[in-house]
Amino acid sequence: MNATASSDPRSPIAGEAAQTASAAWRPGTFALRDAWFPVAHSRDIGAGDSLRFVHGQAFCLRRGSDGVFAEDRRPDAQASGSGAAQRVPAIERYGYVWVWFGDRDNADPGLIPDIPFLHPNKPQPAYATGTAFFDCTYELLLENILDLTHIDYIHNVYSGDAEDAESDDVEFMATSETVTMIRTTRKRPTSRYQREVLGVEAPYQDQSAFTHIFIRSGMCFLHSHYSNAPSMPLMQSNTPESSRLTRANFAFGTQQTDDPAFRRQWPATAAMVAAQDNSVLAPQNPRYVDAPEGADLSTRFDAAGLEFRKRYNALVERQKRGDFSYLSDAEDGSDIAEILKVKRIGSGSRR
Ligand SMILES: [Fe+2]
Structure with a gap:
C-alpha cells in the first residue's frame, strides 16, 4: 500500500x-469544547425527559410546543441560577437534535456542519x-x-x-x-x-x-x-x-x-x-x-x-x-x- x-x-x-x-x-483526558454535538435522533425526543451526555455533562432534552429544548442538569448549573435548570442552545437539523457544549455566547448555528446527503429539515427513514x-x-x-x-x-x-x-x-x-x-x-x-x-x-x-x-x-x-x-x-x-x-x-x-x-x-x-x-x-x-x-x-x-x-x-x-x-x-x-x-x-x- x-x-x-x-x-x-x-x-x-x-x-x-x-x-x-x-x-x-x-x-x-481533555474535553474539546465549543462545538455542536448531534446527541439524539429527532424522532427519539418527545414530551418526556431524555438524557444525553457530552464529556460527562448531562443534557436533558424535551419536546415542547416551540420544538426541542435542552437543559444543563449539572447541580452547579442549577444552583447558580434561580434554582431552575439552565437552558442550553439546541437546534434540530438533518434529523438530529444538536446541543452546544461550551460557552453559550459562542453558539453560532453556522458552525453546524454541512451534511449534503441528509435533508436539513427531514429525518431519514427509521430503517436508515x-x-x-x-x-x-x-x-x-x-x-x-x-x-x-x-x-x-x-x-x-x-x-x-x-x-x-x-x-x-x-x-x-x-x-x-x-x-x-x-x-x-x-x-x-x-x-x-x-x-x-x-x-x-x-x-x-x-x-x-x-x-x-x-x-x-x-x-x-x-x-x-x-x-x-x-x-x-x-x-x-x-x-x-x-x-x-x-x-x-x-x-x-x-x-x-x-x-x-x-x-x-x-x-x-x-x-x-x-x-x-x-x-x-x-x-x-x-x-x-x-x-x-x-x-x-x-x-x-x-x-x-x-x-x-x-x-x-x-x-x-x-x-x-x-x-x-x-x-x-x-x-x-x-x-x-x-x-x-x-x-x-x-x-x-x-x-
Ligand atoms: Fe471499522
Missing part, C-alpha cells in the same frame, strides 16, 4: 503540527438510522475509522481483499478542524457481501473510499464508491459521553442509491460492523486511557491517523490557552458534496 501524504495547500502542517507531533498522545455504542473514548474510535488496514481484516466480508488489488493509494487533507482521507483501490476482488447478498457478478471493483472527520465533536462522514456495486454515504456522530463510552448516532444517505433492496439491506449491517469494531476497541481503551504520561503503544503506519493526532493536539493546546475560536481555514471554501461525490438533497444550500 502506498500512503502518500498530500501536499495540499490547506495543510500548513510544517510548523505547528510538526511540533505537536512529538507531543504525548493522551486520548480521553440507528445508534451504536463503543466502549472506548472517541479519539480511539476516530483512529480506528482512519485506520485502513483494520477494514480489510475486521470487515473483510463487506470490503473484499485489498491485498489482491492492482493498486491501493491513500491521500489525505486536513484543516484545523477536520481530517479527510481518500483511498483509491483498483481492481479489488468483489466482496463476499457484494457477491452473495447483492448478487454482484463482476469479479473486481474499482473503489474510492472517503472518510471525513470533525475533530472537536468526533462526527464523521463515511462513503465508498464501487465501479460495479451500489453504495451509500453514512454520517456517524461518535459523541464522547465519557472516556469509556462513545455514542454513535448514525444515518445513511439512502437517497444516493437507486437500488431499493440495497437501500434497505445495507443499513441493517451497521450493528454487525459496529460489533466488529467494538470487539477490538473495548480491550484497547484501558491501555490508552490508563497509560502513564508519555506512553504510546500505537503503531504509526497510518499517515492520516498521525495527522489526526497532530491536529487534535493543536486544538487541545489552543483550548488550554483559552482560545476556543474557529480558525479561518475551517471554512476553506471546498464543497464537501464534491469531495464525497454525493448529490445534495433537500433545499440545503451551502452556507
Whole structure:
C-alpha cells in the first residue's frame, strides 16, 4: 500500500503540527469544547425527559410546543441560577437534535456542519438510522475509522481483499478542524457481501473510499464508491459521553442509491460492523486511557491517523490557552458534496 501524504495547500502542517507531533498522545483526558454535538435522533425526543451526555455533562432534552429544548442538569448549573435548570442552545437539523457544549455566547448555528446527503429539515427513514455504542473514548474510535488496514481484516466480508488489488493509494487533507482521507483501490476482488447478498457478478471493483472527520465533536462522514456495486454515504456522530463510552448516532444517505433492496439491506449491517469494531476497541481503551504520561503503544503506519493526532493536539493546546475560536481555514471554501461525490438533497444550500 502506498500512503502518500498530500501536499495540499490547506495543510500548513510544517510548523505547528510538526511540533505537536512529538507531543504525548493522551486520548480521553481533555474535553474539546465549543462545538455542536448531534446527541439524539429527532424522532427519539418527545414530551418526556431524555438524557444525553457530552464529556460527562448531562443534557436533558424535551419536546415542547416551540420544538426541542435542552437543559444543563449539572447541580452547579442549577444552583447558580434561580434554582431552575439552565437552558442550553439546541437546534434540530438533518434529523438530529444538536446541543452546544461550551460557552453559550459562542453558539453560532453556522458552525453546524454541512451534511449534503441528509435533508436539513427531514429525518431519514427509521430503517436508515440507528445508534451504536463503543466502549472506548472517541479519539480511539476516530483512529480506528482512519485506520485502513483494520477494514480489510475486521470487515473483510463487506470490503473484499485489498491485498489482491492492482493498486491501493491513500491521500489525505486536513484543516484545523477536520481530517479527510481518500483511498483509491483498483481492481479489488468483489466482496463476499457484494457477491452473495447483492448478487454482484463482476469479479473486481474499482473503489474510492472517503472518510471525513470533525475533530472537536468526533462526527464523521463515511462513503465508498464501487465501479460495479451500489453504495451509500453514512454520517456517524461518535459523541464522547465519557472516556469509556462513545455514542454513535448514525444515518445513511439512502437517497444516493437507486437500488431499493440495497437501500434497505445495507443499513441493517451497521450493528454487525459496529460489533466488529467494538470487539477490538473495548480491550484497547484501558491501555490508552490508563497509560502513564508519555506512553504510546500505537503503531504509526497510518499517515492520516498521525495527522489526526497532530491536529487534535493543536486544538487541545489552543483550548488550554483559552482560545476556543474557529480558525479561518475551517471554512476553506471546498464543497464537501464534491469531495464525497454525493448529490445534495433537500433545499440545503451551502452556507
Ligand atoms: Fe471499522
